[in-house]
Amino acid sequence: MASKFQGFPGMDDILPGEIEKWQWVEERARAFFEAGGFKEIRTPILEPTELFVRSIGQSSDIVHKEMFSFKDRGERDMTMRPEMTASVARAVIERGLLTQAKSLRLYYVGPMFRAERPQAGRKRQFHQIGAEIINENEASDFDAIALVHGLLHYTGLKEFSLNLNDLGDEESRKKVKTALADYFEKEKNRLCKDCRWRLEKNVLRIFDCKIAECQPVIEKAPWEQFAPLGANFRKLTAKLADYGIPCKVNRRLVRGLDYYNGVVFEITASGLGAQNAVAGGGRYDNLYQDLGGAAVPCTGFSIGFERLLTAIQAQDEKAFEEIRTRRVYLAPLEDCAAVLNVVRETALRLREKGFRIEMSPGVFSLSQHLKKADKLGARYALIAGLDEVSRGKLVVKDLAKREQAEIEPEKITACFEQ
Structure with missing residues (x-):
């Protein structure tokens, strides 16, 4: 559109x-x-x-x-x-x-x-x-x-x-500007329009010029002498x-x-x-x-x-690969306060430790969540069902290694930082 x-x-x-x-x-x-x-x-x-x-x-x-x-x-x-x-x-x-x-x-x-x-x-x-x-x-x-x-x-x-x-210092800069102005004045006809303007206003600005015709003159400026x-x-x-x-x-x-x-x-x-x-x-x-x-x-x-x-x-094409390793997808399996509150509290703890949080509004099946996590480039999926939450656990799935484990919510940040 x-x-x-x-x-x-x-x-x-x-x-x-x-x-x-x-x-x-x-x-x-x-x-x-x-x-x-x-x-x-x-x-x-x-x-x-x-x-x-x-x-x-x-x-x-x-x-x-x-x-x-x-x-x-x-x-x-x-x-x-x-x-x-x-x-x-x-x-x-x-x-x-x-x-x-x-x-x-x-x-x-x-x-x-x-x-x-x-x-x-x-x-x-x-x-x-x-x-x-x-x-x-x-x-x-x-x-x-x-x-x-x-x-x-x-x-x-x-x-x-x-x-x-x-x-x-300021005193030596004044001497340098005077000497450089004398040098560039003699070469004025070889300078571009902007450099001729710079010569009148502040001779040091000539060294900022990128125009090819000015470079031979600039190169020969006797800095060490001045x-x-x-x-x-x-x-x-x-x-x-x-x-x-x-x-x-x-x-x-x-x-x-x-x-x-x-x-x-x-x-x-x-x-x-x-x-x-x-x-x-x-x-x-x-x-x-x-x-x-x-x-x-x-x-x-x-x-x-x-x-x-x-x-x-x-x-380094892989310079920002670390961002993916610290990206966690949240996958609540139930639309209820018990699950969503635990997910939210865990997400805040992870974000405070520098992890990136990904999520999709709504409740989806596990397979749908995992497809979304993969599409978003997450390294981990944090899975929360009513059964897991009632037992004081969450499922952490490593999407790269295809491994998962049940972990207590308060221990998840420590688990990711290992």
């Missing part, structure tokens, strides 16, 4: 059958963050446009041509958040969170919005998992990188590469090596947001094609001051949720 209404291009529905993979990754991410002492923060999707103009930078591609911005009924300029760091900074300043703690370690999971041309790896509504380490010095750069490195492994990504660069790697950066790479975290220095890496200074990093993964960046981040020590707060040294990162899922599955 044809639908009268259709979703906007680049803003996808996430349906049953796919959403379980999202939930699985989200649950692992939350467990990983919280095991490291991070606390979740949630901010509104709509923010004042000026927040992103001042933080991300007027010259960035995001602000220049990718934001969903409009005036609300009160004639206020509003934007659907294109990234999360600025929103977190706004919340920390507005709510005075640093008056309650010396430093903060926060994480988030949520949708972002950019008015890009939809293509593989780029959506207009996309999702990010990220973390911010707030009011901590350069030593926390290692913590941020180790955290994202460990999290990617924990969610099932096997093959990825870490690239690093050193943008220097901005040799700092002592803190060299200490960081040495510590990463000591901890078995391989990395590559990429002097072209600048990231697409103006608030970065010092260390920036990007992680690329196989299985993603041309858009192969799965995560990125870096140090930003001036953002809070730029937004009207005190000087607050910070670092952080974000992971592209859609790209992470794509890369995990591309690298």
Whole structure:
């Protein structure tokens, strides 16, 4: 049946059958963050446009041509958040969170919005998992990188590469920008229209260009001459090596947001094609001051949720097989309170332990239930008849091994976790 209404291009529905993979990754991410002492923060999707103009930078591609911005009924300029760091900074300043703690370690999971041309790896509504380490010095750069490195492994990504660069402190960045502007000015006629605009607004944004004609000019930019790697950066790479975290220095890496200074990093993964960046981040020590707060040294990162899922599955077709092993189908054989109450209580216990619950409304014969369980991809069927319930038992059937046993309801979760 044809639908009268259709979703906007680049803003996808996430349906049953796919959403379980999202939930699985989200649950692992939350467990990983919280095991490291991070606390979740949630901010509104709509923010004042000026927040992103001042933080991300007027010259960035995001602000220049990718934001969903409009005036609300009160004639206020509003934007659907294109990234999360600025929103977190706004919340920390507005709510005075640093008056309650010396430093903060926060994480988030949520949708972002950019008015890009939809293509593989780029959506207009996309999702990010990220973390911010707030009011901590350069030593926390290692913590941020180790955290994202460990999290990617924990969610099932096997093959990825870490690239690093050193943008220097604010004073050295000014010198670098001046030197690079002089270099690119001499090569101006070989740059694309957008890069000539970037040269006038923020020369570092030229390094974001993907146009083929600009690449020879960008490749020859004498980074090392203008901005040799700092002592803190060299200490960081040495510590990463000591901890078995391989990395590559990429002097072209600048990231697409103006608030970065010092260390920036990007992680690329196989299985993603041309858009192969799965995560990125870096140090930003001036953002809070730029937004009207005190000087607050910070670092952080974000992971592209859609790209992470794509890369995990591309690298291992069976990566989400564990979801099936934790899927339980409920099969009540009687329509009576005694049976249904036990089934419901057992289902809640299983769900609290992370098991996925499948069921079909109504009461069916055992053979019908088993066919439905197989169709839904369940590993186990939980069978409850009046006879079993009256004896304080339920039947657990392993649909893969074709084995079954009677077990007391309160012992079922322990049985599944063996």
